[in-house]
Amino acid sequence: MLFNSLVFVGFITVVFLIYPRLRFRQQNLFLLFASYFFYGYWDWRFTSLLLISTVVDFFVGRNVYLSSDHKKRKLLLIISIATNLGILGFFKYFNFFVDSAGIFLATFGLDPHAPVLRIILPVGISFYTFQTMSYTIDIYRRKLKPTNNFIDFALFVSFFPQLVAGPIERAKNLLPQISTPRKMHRDNVLTGLNLVLLGFFKKVAISDSLSPIVESIFSSPAEMSSGQLLTGIYAFSLQIYGDFSGYTDIARGIALILGFRIMENFNAPYLSRNITEFWRRWHISLSTWLRDYLYIPLGGNRRGKLFTYRNLMITMFLGGLWHGAAWTFVIWGVLHGAYLSVHRMLLKGNKPDLLWPNSIGGWIVDFIKIFLTFHLVALTWVFFRAPDFHNALLYFKGLTYFNQLSDLSIPVLFAGVIMLTLDGVQTWSCSHTWLTDRREFGIVRYTVAQLMFFSVITAAIAHIKTVTPFIYFQF
């Protein structure tokens, strides 16, 4: 079920009507049922995967906590990780590995045409398997107490606002909220509605409007001028940001209306002054997950520079693979690993950068840093978006011709100005809620909300026949 579909409007209306009329425990049961319905609406058969992950981690978590035998605890942890990664590996990577093996065999003249299964990728599988794994690992590390209530845990795994595209919540944040009585407060509802509006604005008005431009440029890069290819890069950078952060805002808004506060996933990422800062601001829930459960266990930066670079490369390689079962994603991840390593090499000390420095010189330096970081990230998106490696190379080749740079598209620049303004004001005002908290910015917030609301309606009218799924649903 897509947030930007009429079915979801009906679904959420029913949820909002029934939810406040229920008692606490009934609310959890109701939300669990709603979450399974939400997920099963796409394909009911895959709710069984959700259930398997839930059952395994619930019981493993409890036994890991109760056991004092280190070997047994480790074995249980392995069972949990193997189950989750097994599900993820089979459903997400089976085709990829079989195809890659086929290509590998073909290079040696062997027949790669062995019969293979074509596996459908269950939506959101990467998100909920990571979320449920973090629960067991935290218990194993004695950082978390397991819940004894299966319904609460099942709701933690399947909570519908963030089920299919994150944020990848941590149990220590979400579980206590699930286990405690909640109420729908007026302030929460209004802020939540504002968040939902902001999310729809980013998704429907900005991202979906850029979608045809991105599609036309990326589908035939060889026929495009350098200016058009550059437009495509800017357009996709804005599209994916609007799409994913829009989804997160809608998810956070809906959760807040229901009385839950889920984590932020984006913090003006394109205003980052270096690549390390970018990864602190982009897809925060994944980057912190990778940091806590992969980078640090690998040794982090504790064993010298070379090991740090190795760990960064491994983490980002797997981070790329997490996004999709294709070599383009792997290259994208590896490139980011390389950027992070190079940045770490160049980093002198850990002096924190001050945003919005007072001197004009500082502003200029920061602007140059932001400009360079954005373009580095944006160029790397080509691997993320291109259908295959060959097309990505064609794309870069076309860029190097430097012909017709005047073909830059005004709509893309316009969308860029809007997104930059939204993030700029957020950073300038040091407020993540300037557009959503009704106590802030009074008439400005109200005016912007009106503009966003009507833009969403207009864009929805324009896109009425083409409901565009969220990009991150495929991961």
Place this chain on the structure above:
Amino acid sequence: MLKTFYKYNWLRIILLTTLLLPSLLLWEELFTRMLLPQNVDSRMNILKSDPVIGFTYKPNAKTYEKGREYNVLYKINSLGLRDREYGPKQPGTFRVLLVGDSFSVSHGIEIEKSLSRQLENSLQRLGDLDNTPKKIEVINAANGGYSPYNYWKSYQRWAPVFNPDAVIIGLSPDDYDCGNEDSKYSIENGEILAVYKDGKMLQTGENGMVRKIRKWLSWNSEFYILLRNFFYYNDIAGRINLWKNAKANERNIQFEQFLIPQPESMEASWKKAFSYLVKLKKEADEDRVPVVIVPIPLKFEIDQLEFQRIMANSNLALDEIDIDKPLKMIEAFGKKENMPVFDPRAAIKECNEETSCYFVYDGHWIAEGIRGATDAIAKKWRKEGIAPWGDPLSGVQNN
């Protein structure tokens, strides 16, 4: 007092919204221009006046013809035809001029699957089989809303341009409702505002001021065009009518009214319509160009169940109407005037048994229906021995 005012939050909201309205409209205009440009001509802005035919498509225009069941790009060539560009006729080319209405222009169908293109392919296929050394071109000179008067005028308009070797008239059952010499089309900015027939205005637009505002908006506001396209393309008015009319089923009713019930004046009206086809035939004879009639059936003419349903909805007994009456009249006319009539009904009926060959809501035929028809037409064409298989006028003489 101000404090009291501020207590009433809703009052503040209304006041703010009112103050914001002009800014909102300006923003919407900017937003639409920047991110949602309506960079195709509106369907309503695609016509232009023509001194001979009355109206044609605007040369080089393009628009999306959208409906509930289709979303097709119409590209108009430099002459104002929904077709590819044509140069001077090359030796060894056999040209067919197709005149007709929305069925012939293939409303809602991609040009590659249109009647002209599929007929061209079918004739070429048969020609190649028989080693006829001709390249066949079927020129789509049809337009939605044309009637026999326009067909005759289309021949006058396009025959000197294309030098066709044959003419096909796609004759629809509603063609008895025909324009004439007095027909005047009031067209502004690509839109038919009114049609005058026999001195009477048949369609009227809004009154002067509303029309002026609409016109100004349609030329100056992308936001207005977006909203207008939304209403038009999604058939909002049609949906409201469907919803309002409890009796209406989920089906098209725009063609039924011409045949069910059959108007008393139908025979007389057909006579008038045929008189224009006679004129066309006379001029074509002078050019030694054979003329073929293809009577295009409506869905309920070939689908007995559909016919029964419509009759029941109209509270009519099945024997109260002879549904084949228009076809019989056309066949009799063709025989009298020496014009072969290639009736594709049997082929379309066969196709319709497997899957519907018509748009459900819209009522026009779809690509599958056209495919069945064109194969049948091409086979009859060959059987009749019309050029390029025989002498240019052999079909006429044989008939």
